[in-house]
Amino acid sequence: MDTLNFFTDYLIASLRLSVPLAFAALGGLFSERSGVLNIGLEGMLLSGAFASAAGAFFTGNVWLGMVLAIVVGGLVGLLHAYLCVTLRVDQLVSGLAINLTAAGLTSFWSRVLFNSGQAQQLPGIQIIGIPGLKNIPIIGNLLFNQDPLIYLLFLLVPLSTYLLFRTSLGLSLRAVGEYPRAADMAGVSVTKLRYVAVTLSGCLAGLGGAYLTLVHVRFFVEDMSAGRGFIALAALIFGRWHPVSTALACLLFGATEALQLRIQAFNLNIPYQFLVMLPYVIALLALVGLAGKSTPPAALGVPYIPESREQ
Template identity: 75%
Template sequence: MSTLPFLSDYLSASLRLSMPLAFAALGGLWSERSGVLNIGLEGMLLTGAFVSAAATFYVGGNGWLGILAALVAGGLVGLLHAFLCVTLKVDQLVSGLAINLSAAGLTAFMSRLMFTSETTQRLPGMDAIAIPGFSQIPLLGSLLFNQDPLVYLLFLLVPLSTYVLFRTSLGLTLRAVGEYPRAADTAGIQVARVRYISVILSGVLAALGGAYLVLVHVKFFTEDISAGKGFIALAALIFGRWHPVSTVLACLLFGASEALQLRIQAFNLNIPYQFLVMLPYAIALLAMVGLAGRSTPPAALGTPYSKETPGE
C-alpha cells in the first residue's frame, strides 16, 4: 500500500537532484559541439548558485531577479572562458580549471561576508505551478505537471536543443565549426563568433542549474554547494554522446542514484555511509569506463582554431 507514495517521492527526488546536472550538461553540450572544451561547468554552476542567492536575498526576495542575475553572471563567466580559449588560445583544460578554482575561492569568500548564518540567508524559493487536470494523474501527475517553472523550462529546452542542433542551418553551422572549423571558415562561417556565442550560452545554462539548486532545491547557499555536480554533468555529456536527449537521460540516471543513496541511508542499514555517498560518483566513473573508446567527441574539440595554422 505504501509502494506508490514511496515511488512517487523517489521519482520526484530523482528529478530534483538531476536538474542542476541537466542544465549544466546542456550548457556543456552547446560549448563542446562548437569545439570548445568546457571543464569550467563546475565554476559556472557555482557562480550561478551564489549570484542568484545573493541577488534574491538582497533585492527583496524576488527569485526571478535572482535567476536573471545568475544568467548574466553565467554569461560573463562564459565570455571569459571564450576570450581565453578562442581569442588568446589558452589551453582549454587550463582555462576551465582556472574558472573552477576562482569560482570556488571567490564564492566562499563572498558568502562569508554576505551570509552570516543559514537563518539569515534563507531564501523564499519558487513555488510549483500545477497544470489543471494533468497534475491529478496518479504518479506522473505530480512528477511532470506539478513542478516549478525551471523544470518546465528544461522540458522545453531538451526538444528545442535537439531540433536546433540537428534540424536547422544554425545547428549545422555549429556542428561544422566543432567538427571541421577550417572547412567552415572556407565556407564563410565566422568560427570565432560561433564559438563565442556557444560558450556564452554554455555559461548561461550552467548558471541556471546553480540558480535551481539554491532557489528551488535547498533554498540557501553554502560554500561549495555544487559539490562536483559540474564534473558529473561532464560525465553525463560524454555518456550521452553529445546529444541533448541522451545527455539529459544520463543526468536523470545520476540523479536517481543520488536519491537512492539518500534513501538507503534513511533505512539505517549496516552500510558505511561513505560508500553510499560515493555511489553517484562511482556510477559516473563506471559509465565513463564502459564508454571508453566508444563515445566519439566532436573532431575539433579542445583544438584552438587559427587561420594561420595548417592542417586543421
C-alpha cells in the same frame, strides 16, 4: 498505497536532483559541440548558485536572482571563451582556473555578505500544477506538478535537439566543432560562433546553479555545487553529445543520488561515506563502459588558427 507513494516520491526526487546536472550538461553540450572543451562547468554552476542567492537574498525577488545567475554564468562563460578562443589558452587549464577562482571568490563573498558564510531562508520558486493533468497517478506529480525551471528544461531538451540537427545554425555549430577550417571557408565565423556557444554554456550552467539555491535547498553554502559540474561532464560524454541522451544520463545520475539518500534513511549498517560516493562511482563506471565508443567532436579542445593550413 505506501509503496506507490514511495515510488512516486523517489521518481520526483530523481527528477529534481537531475535538473542542475541537466542544465549544466546542456550548456556543456553547446560549448563542446562548437569545439571548446568546458571543464569550467563546476565553476559556472557555483557562480550561478551564489549570484542567485545574493540576488534573491538582498532583493527578496527570486526572478531577479535567477536573471542574475544567468548573467553571471554568461560572464564566466564569456571569460572562458576569451581565454580559449581569443588568447588560445589551453582549454583544460582555463576550465580548471575558472573552477578554482569561482570556488575562492564565492567562498570569500559569501562570508562578506552572509552570516557564517551562508544565506538562510531564501525565497523559493513555487511549484505550478497544471489543472487536471497533475491528478494523473504517478506521472501527474512527476511531470505536471513542478516548478517553472523543470518545465523550462522539458522544453529545452527537444528545442536543443531541433536546433542542433534541424537548422542551419545547428549545422554551422557542429561544423565548427568538427572541421573549423571547412566551416570558415564556407563563410561561417568560427570565432563568433564559439563565443556564442561558450557564453550560452555559462548561462545554462548558471541557471542550474540557480535551481540549487532557489528550488532545491533554498540557501547558499560554500562549494555547494559539490562536483555536479564534473558529473554533468560525465553525463555529456555518456550521452554522446546528444541533448536527449545527455538528459537521460543526468536522470540516471539523479536517480542514483536519490537512491543513496533513501538508503541512508533506512539506517542500514553501511557507512554513509560509501553511499555518498555512489553517484560518482556510477559516473566513473558509465565512462569506463563507454571507453572507445563515445566519439567527441573532432576539433574539441583544439584552438582554431585561421592562418594555419592544418586545421
